[in-house]
Amino acid sequence: MLNNITIGQYFPGNSVLHRLDPRTKIAVLFFLIIAIFVFDQPVAYLVLTLLTFGCMVVSRVPMKTQIGSLKPLWWIILFTFLIHLFSADGRPLFHIWILTATWEGLVRGFFICLRLALLLLLSSLLTFTTSPLKLTDALEAILSSLKSIGVPAHELAMMMTIALRFVPTLIEETDKIMKAQQSRGADFLTGSILHRLKNVVPILVPLFISAFRRADELAMAMEARCYRGGIGRTQMKELRFAPLDYVAWGATAVLMVALTAVAILFPKGFL
Amino acid sequence: MAIELQDISYTYMPGTPYERKALKHVTLSIEEGGFVAIAGHTGSGKSTLLQHLNGLLTPTSGQVLVDGVNLSPKGKAEKAKALAARRSVGMVFQYAEHQLFEETIFEDIAFGLRNFGCDEAEVDERVRTSMALVHLDFETYRDRSPFQLSGGQMRRVALAGVLALQPKYLVLDEPTAGLDPKGRKDLLATIGELHRKEGTTIIFVSHNMDDIFQLADTVVVMRQGEMLLSGSPAEVFPQTETIAKAGLRPPQLMTLLTRIQEAGVPLTADDLLSRTPEQAARAIERALKSTQNQKGRRGNDAQ
Numbered sequence: 001m002l003n004n005i006t007i008g009q010y011f012p013g014n015s016v017l018h019r020l021d022p023r024t025k026i027a028v029l030f031f032l033i034i035a036i037f038v039f040d041q042p043v044a045y046l047v048l049t050l051l052t053f054g055c056m057v058v059s060r061v062p063m064k065t066q067i068g069s070l071k072p073l074w075w076i077i078l079f080t081f082l083i084h085l086f087s088a089d090g091r092p093l094f095h096i097w098i099l100t101a102t103w104e105g106l107v108r109g110f111f112i113c114l115r116l117a118l119l120l121l122l123s124s125l126l127t128f129t130t131s132p133l134k135l136t137d138a139l140e141a142i143l144s145s146l147k148s149i150g151v152p153a154h155e156l157a158m159m160m161t162i163a164l165r166f167v168p169t170l171i172e173e174t175d176k177i178m179k180a181q182q183s184r185g186a187d188f189l190t191g192s193i194l195h196r197l198k199n200v201v202p203i204l205v206p207l208f209i210s211a212f213r214r215a216d217e218l219a220m221a222m223e224a225r226c227y228r229g230g231i232g233r234t235q236m237k238e239l240r241f242a243p244l245d246y247v248a249w250g251a252t253a254v255l256m257v258a259l260t261a262v263a264i265l266f267p268k269g270f271l
Numbered sequence: 272m273a274i275e276l277q278d279i280s281y282t283y284m285p286g287t288p289y290e291r292k293a294l295k296h297v298t299l300s301i302e303e304g305g306f307v308a309i310a311g312h313t314g315s316g317k318s319t320l321l322q323h324l325n326g327l328l329t330p331t332s333g334q335v336l337v338d339g340v341n342l343s344p345k346g347k348a349e350k351a352k353a354l355a356a357r358r359s360v361g362m363v364f365q366y367a368e369h370q371l372f373e374e375t376i377f378e379d380i381a382f383g384l385r386n387f388g389c390d391e392a393e394v395d396e397r398v399r400t401s402m403a404l405v406h407l408d409f410e411t412y413r414d415r416s417p418f419q420l421s422g423g424q425m426r427r428v429a430l431a432g433v434l435a436l437q438p439k440y441l442v443l444d445e446p447t448a449g450l451d452p453k454g455r456k457d458l459l460a461t462i463g464e465l466h467r468k469e470g471t472t473i474i475f476v477s478h479n480m481d482d483i484f485q486l487a488d489t490v491v492v493m494r495q496g497e498m499l500l501s502g503s504p505a506e507v508f509p510q511t512e513t514i515a516k517a518g519l520r521p522p523q524l525m526t527l528l529t530r531i532q533e534a535g536v537p538l539t540a541d542d543l544l545s546r547t548p549e550q551a552a553r554a555i556e557r558a559l560k561s562t563q564n565q566k567g568r569r570g571n572d573a574q
Contacts, residue, residue, distance in 0.1 A: 173369075179327045180370040183362040184432060185386030202382065205372035209418075 009069070009124070010131050016244065017059045017129040022138035024245040028252050029126050036118055039259045041266065045114060047259070052118050052125075061128045069124035070117060077113050084109030132164040137239055154230025162218070170211060177206045273303035273472060274324060274360075274440060279333030281319055293319040295496045296333070301440075301489075306466050307474045308483040311493030312518030317444075317476045318365070320493065324442050324474065325360035326353065337440075358387070361438025365445045368417075368425035370432075376402075376420075377413040380432045387436065401435040404469075405461055423454025430461070441465065443475040447482065459486065484508065484522035485546055492517050505544050524551055531555060537562060 012018075017025070036048055056066050070077070090104030127135070140157035147153050178188065181202045188199050281294040293316045301307050311317045322328040323335050326342040335342045340356040341349065364370065373379035377398055384394045402409050405427040417428050426446075433441070446462065447455040463486060465471045477483050483490055483504070490507045492500040494517040500507050508514065511521050520526070525543055528551055532538040542554035 176364060177370055179322065180362070180364045180367070181382075182327065183325060183364075184370075184383030184436065185358070186382075187386070202370075202372050206369055210369055 009065075009127050011059075011061045011065070011128045012131075013060055013129065015058055015060045015129065017055060017125065019242075019244060020129075020248060021239055021241055021245045022130050022134040023141055023239060024241070024248050025126055025130060026138055026142065028248055029122055031252050031256060032122055033119060035256060035259055036115055036122075039263055040111070041262060043262060043266075044259050045111060047255070048118060049114065051255075052121050055125055056121065059125060059129050061125075066121065066124060066128065069128075070120055073116065073120060077116050080116065081109040081113045084112055133161065134239075136160045136164065137235070137237075141239060154233065158230075166211075166214065169214070170207070173210055174203065174207055177203050177210075273305075273338060274301040274474075275336040276300070276320075276323065277334050277336065279323060279330035279335060281316075281323070281328060282331045285331070293496050294323075294330070297496075297498050298333075299491060299498060299501065301472065301474060303439075303472055304470055305472055305474075305489055306487050307472075307489045307491065308487035309474065309476045309491045309493060310478070310480065310483055310517070310519055311476075314495075315493040315517070316496040317493050319496075321362070321442050321444050321474070321476060324440070325362050326357040327362070358436065359439040361433040361436055361441045363430055363433050363441065363443040363446060365448055366426075367429035367433075367446075368422060370429055371417040371425060374416060375414050376407070376417050376428050379417050379428060380435050383432055383436045397435045397437070398431075401431040404434055404465065405431045406457070407431065421454075423450050423457065426450065426454070426458065427461075430458075434465070438471065440472045440474065443473070445476050445478065447477070447479070462486070480508075480519060480522045481524065484524065492519065494518070504546075508544070509540075524548065527551070528554070 032048070032051075035044070039045075039048075056063065059066075085101050085105040086099045088102050088105030088108055090102035093101040093103055093106060095101075130138075136157045139160070140153050143151055143153035143156060178186075182188075186199055186202055188196060188203075190196075191199075276297055276299045278296050278298050279294060280292070280296055283289070283291045283293055297316075297320065309317050309320060319328065323330055323342075324337075326335070329343040337356040337360060340352050342353050342357060344350060344353050371379050373382060380398045380401060381394045384397055389397065398413075399409050402412065407424070407427055412428075417425055420428065430446075441462075443462070447458055450458060459482060462473060462475070466473050475487075487504060490500070490502065490504050491498060492507065492514065499517050500510060500513055508521050508525055514521055524545060524547075528538060528543045528545065532543065536555065536558045538554060538558050542551075542558065545551040545554050
């Protein structure tokens with residue numbers, strides 16, 4: 001019943017993207033997102049689209065899964081497209097009721113939706129190719145530069161790690177409790193909404209009890225090992241930049257400079 | 272034939288990198304009135320196998336028949352039948368006390384009965400009987416919160432909650448895990464009683480070969496999703512090498528008796544399979560007496 005949920009959406013693999021340092025990936029993603037928002041020349045869209053699809057192929061994560069990450073925002077994308085289609089001024093394309101679709105709207109709607117899709121695909125690529133653990137490590141590393149202004153970087157990262165660590169455990173627990181109550185005739189799938197809500201109680205109560213018990217045990221175990229936060233703490237697997245990361249940094253820099261140059265030299269675009 | 276598993280396989284998360292084949296072509300039949308133990312190392316597919324017995328999991332291939340009824344039929348008419356068949360199999364999960372949620376013990380045991388639509392008189396009656404079966408005094412405990420009890424008692428309440436449904440087959444996943452020695456002894460005695468007095472067919476998973484050896488009349492040994500051995504304890508346990516391959520050890524009593532035999536006490540093959548310490552003691556006594564008699568006779572001959 002619950003065994004088809006993948007945790008985060010990490011897809012284990014050994015592609016170039018998997019091997020990149022997570023900090024590099026977050027930084028590159030950050031710059032690419034800026035690029036997607038800032039540069040609106042057709043040539044920039046073309047380059048960024050090709051880059052995104054290039055990365056998607058290189059990651060070796062099945063295409064179907066990657067395209068599937070667009071699914072939750074399908075309606076928003078469609079809605080955005082329609083709003084642009086009907087709201088822009090310009091040469092009329094066709095009329096429905098009191099609405100007028102325009103050529104300009106069609107073009108603008110298409111590019112806005114392309115933007116949204118690229119954003120989603122690139123960010124999913126980060127979570128597809130980076131294990132949750134590495135992701136939190138990278139976040140801690142990035143946040144720790146803000147320590148001087150009082151951001152509790154280690155504590156935040158630790159909370160995230162623990163939360164991620166317990167997601168599968170709690171899912172397993174929920175699955176077990178649901179099965180146990182089902183064996184006693186509980187029915188979660190049919191009946192009125194009120195009836196179904198009432199039937200959630202036999203799952204929630206044991207789940208809460210077990211979550212608190214686990215939290216208690218974990219706190220005890222951490223204290224028994226003298227856990228006292230991030231001060232002076234070292235890591236078993238330290239993040240290190242490899243040549244590959246410098247290549248990625250360099251390529252991103254070149255791309256950004258090139259796109260900026262195009263934007264300044266050809267403000268109207270040359271396609 | 273009461274419960275029949277016909278060539279069932281089960282795969283977790285098929286089509287993802289996390290895909291795992293938990294069961295591979297298992298065929299097994301469990302007789303009515305039997306006491307079946309399923310043994311195996313962690314991850315051998317025991318728990319997955321158990322969850323097929325009352326239709327919580329549907330096999331990826333193969334089928335499960337309970338009293339001749341397929342548990343996962345295609346037609347609508349057969350679905351009602353399948354539901355009834357599922358209900359004849361009671362399932363007690365590992366750490367069953369984690370499923371308790373009601374305010375009083377009475378209400379928790381009555382949960383299943385209410386779901387199955389019993390009227391109040393019957394609920395009261397059945398809660399009483401099932402509490403008696405697990406040796407919990409009805410008047411003392413009915414209004415207490417299940418969360419005030421000891422671990423062993425909580426597990427009894429959970430067991431009573433399943434027994435109240437009067438299952439024909441009782442499936443237990445490591446019923447004694449995490450209990451203290453007394454809790455474990457009591458619980459095993461209760462399960463033994465259910466089998467003897469109520470005639471309930473018992474199917475249980477255990478890591479503990481000693482428990483299995485004492486209680487079960489059929490042992491199934493699992494390894495990496497496959498059925499490695501099955502048969503009576505007398506057939507299964509002497510195959511020490513195969514058992515070791517499954518990551519298990521033979522019962523301690525049998526190991527002890529084998530050592531004694533190796534030390535020169537003439538125990539027979541039957542003696543090695545003594546199920547209780549008392550039986551073993553008698554066998555050793557008999558063997559020792561016979562050697563003394565022989566020595567005595569040899570002494571007489573020499574004179």
